[in-house]
Amino acid sequence: MTIPRRSLRAAGTLAAAAVVGLTGVVLTAGPAAAHTPTWDVTCTEVSLHLSAYNDRVTNQVTVTVDGKELLPTENFGKGLDKKIDLPEHDKALTVHLSVKAGDGERYSKEDTKTAPVCEGQTSTPTPTPPETKPSEPSEPSEPSEPSKSPTTSAPTPADTPSETASSSAPAAATPSPSSPDLAETGSSSATPIIGGAAVAVLLAGGGIMWSVRKRRTAQH
Numbered sequence: 001m002t003i004p005r006r007s008l009r010a011a012g013t014l015a016a017a018a019v020v021g022l023t024g025v026v027l028t029a030g031p032a033a034a035h036t037p038t039w040d041v042t043c044t045e046v047s048l049h050l051s052a053y054n055d056r057v058t059n060q061v062t063v064t065v066d067g068k069e070l071l072p073t074e075n076f077g078k079g080l081d082k083k084i085d086l087p088e089h090d091k092a093l094t095v096h097l098s099v100k101a102g103d104g105e106r107y108s109k110e111d112t113k114t115a116p117v118c119e120g121q122t123s124t125p126t127p128t129p130p131e132t133k134p135s136e137p138s139e140p141s142e143p144s145e146p147s148k149s150p151t152t153s154a155p156t157p158a159d160t161p162s163e164t165a166s167s168s169a170p171a172a173a174t175p176s177p178s179s180p181d182l183a184e185t186g187s188s189s190a191t192p193i194i195g196g197a198a199v200a201v202l203l204a205g206g207g208i209m210w211s212v213r214k215r216r217t218a219q220h
Contacts, residue, residue, distance in 0.1 A: 035107040037099045043118035044086055046070065046095055051079040057102025064096045065115070086115055 034052040041047075046063055048071075053059050055077035063071035063084060071084050086093065093115040101107030 035101055037097070037109045037111075039097055039111070039113075041095050041113040041115050043116050046084045046086065046115075048080055048082045048084070048097075050076065050081075050099065053078055053101060053107075054103045059102050060100040062098040064098075065093050070095070089115070090117060092116055 035054075036049075036051045038049040038051070039047060048061065048063070050059075050061060053076070059076050060073050061071070061076060061080060062069070062073045065086065070086070071082075074080075086095075095113050095115050097109065097111045097113075099109040
């Protein structure tokens with residue numbers, strides 16, 4: 001049995017067309033499934049550029065800083081462009097990127113980068129607690145003599161003039177309002193009495209002298 005040449009040529013043409021078609025599909029599908037996760041970390045922010053993902057499935061991205069979520073899990077389609085500010089820090093931070101592709105684990109990505117400290121900010125070392133040594137028992141101290149407080153003598157109050165001294169002075173005699181004012185003449189009613197007493201004293205003295213002489217004469 002012989003096969004016509006035209007039939008063989010037709011079959012070869014179909015096979016070649018099929019091969020070319022498959023090759024084109026593969027070539028065009030390759031870039032669409034590239035899954036390019038690009039990201040960058042500076043001292044102030046995290047930049048995400050996720051492109052060429054399959055938008056027919058659900059893709060997810062998460063960013064954490066030192067184990068804490070900076071970007072909670074977020075869904076995206078064909079791509080995602082985003083910038084996220086980092087918190088102020090005085091020491092380097094560990095930033096982790098997690099991308100979950102919905103069309104296969106082979107397109108997922110896990111990556112970690114470090115956010116440095118910005119210029120002008122110095123890292124503060126963690127203070128270490130001082131070592132405490134057990135205290136040695138102290139020797140009993142000798143009882144100290146009670147301190148003598150200087151005694152201060154109370155100032156004696158200055159002698160104040162007694163108010164009673166002035167009150168004890170004799171009051172000046174005040175003339176009786178009932179007796180009339182009389183002018184002094186140099187004599188009073190007591191003058192004759194004093195003169196009589198003087199005469200009596202003289203007479204008595206003379207009598208005594210006379211009696212003494214008389215006794216002496218009688219003795220001789």
